Amino acid sequence: MSGGAYRHLGYTATSLDGFVSARAMNWWSRIFGSLTPKPAARTAPPSLDPDIVYRESVYRDGRRQRLLPGGREVNLPPFTYNADGLATVHDASFLVDPRFREAYRRGASSGHRICPPEQLHIEWRVYLCCWAAAHAAKLPGDFVECGVSTGVVSLAVCRYVEFEKLGKTFWLFDTYGGIPAEQVTDAERPLALSKNQRHYFDSYALVQENFSAYPNVRPVRGKLPEALDGVDLGALAYLHIDMNIAYPEVEASRRLWERMTRGGVIIYDDYASPAHSEQKRALDGFAAELGVEILSLPTGQGLLLRP
Numbered sequence: 001m002s003g004g005a006y007r008h009l010g011y012t013a014t015s016l017d018g019f020v021s022a023r024a025m026n027w028w029s030r031i032f033g034s035l036t037p038k039p040a041a042r043t044a045p046p047s048l049d050p051d052i053v054y055r056e057s058v059y060r061d062g063r064r065q066r067l068l069p070g071g072r073e074v075n076l077p078p079f080t081y082n083a084d085g086l087a088t089v090h091d092a093s094f095l096v097d098p099r100f101r102e103a104y105r106r107g108a109s110s111g112h113r114i115c116p117p118e119q120l121h122i123e124w125r126v127y128l129c130c131w132a133a134a135h136a137a138k139l140p141g142d143f144v145e146c147g148v149s150t151g152v153v154s155l156a157v158c159r160y161v162e163f164e165k166l167g168k169t170f171w172l173f174d175t176y177g178g179i180p181a182e183q184v185t186d187a188e189r190p191l192a193l194s195k196n197q198r199h200y201f202d203s204y205a206l207v208q209e210n211f212s213a214y215p216n217v218r219p220v221r222g223k224l225p226e227a228l229d230g231v232d233l234g235a236l237a238y239l240h241i242d243m244n245i246a247y248p249e250v251e252a253s254r255r256l257w258e259r260m261t262r263g264g265v266i267i268y269d270d271y272a273s274p275a276h277s278e279q280k281r282a283l284d285g286f287a288a289e290l291g292v293e294i295l296s297l298p299t300g301q302g303l304l305l306r307p
Ligand SMILES: C[S@@+](CC[C@H](N)C(=O)[O-])C[C@H]1O[C@@H](n2cnc3c(N)ncnc32)[C@H](O)[C@@H]1O
Pocket: 001, 002, 112, 146, 147, 148, 149, 150, 151, 152, 153, 154, 173, 174, 175, 176, 177, 178, 179, 180, 183, 200, 222, 223, 224, 225, 242, 243, 244, 245, 248
């Protein structure tokens, strides 16, 4: 997980507490709206496809307009979510679903050192994992996370699916002390070492405490992929891989692939993140060996289903 330090861009930001900020922006615009008719930003969103070229205006009160070729401006719907590298107008009603909100709140307050809990806006990513876990809960097989840190995502998942009631084990693999320096490539080194300094610490005892309500969750301390040899794993239905470097992500995937139940879900965090392009390249190569394709998601995650 890259840690979505949330940047409020000055227009309607819809996220768990974005609803609050949207209200604040309405208050602002009622008082100052008529004084500030100018757009906060006028941008041509970058696109890899040269045929997709358009200009959009985003106003302080959340209104958006698109400039058409003849010069006419049309109104656009406001963003429903705008955080963590993803802006969309599509349905985001999970943000106000009490079940999701409580699960997300629990994960965000796991004791991580990324940012203050209320500033960790990675809702859509966590929602995707909650959805995948709810799907996997109905399949035979256990759950695995490779790269746990304090357990932001896995705590949310446990709360969302009431993992304590499932007859499954959730294996939580991590060094619980950061990314092993010897596994890092030259290109990965600056970011990996910086995250080791800023984000990771000995979180093993914290994770044991965080998951104490779940007797069927088993934190395992050790370096992947070797740590997989130390436990007696069975079939798997859910696998979340989030180690921020390519080598252990590919090697853990290689060892666990045959254990995945048909229809089982693998989620790669940061797969499509521009800061982690080595992971995408390596994981795509691994998927090609298997004859499968990883779906690149706008959350930055990669999704792979076991055929
Ligand atoms: C981005 S954090 C995981 C965040 C976590 N998924 C969450 O939801 O909070 C990456 C974690 O991967 C772990 N890690 C990186 N390489 C590893 C390896 N080879 N073996 C075990 N853990 C590793 C680090 O110790 C770190 O805690």
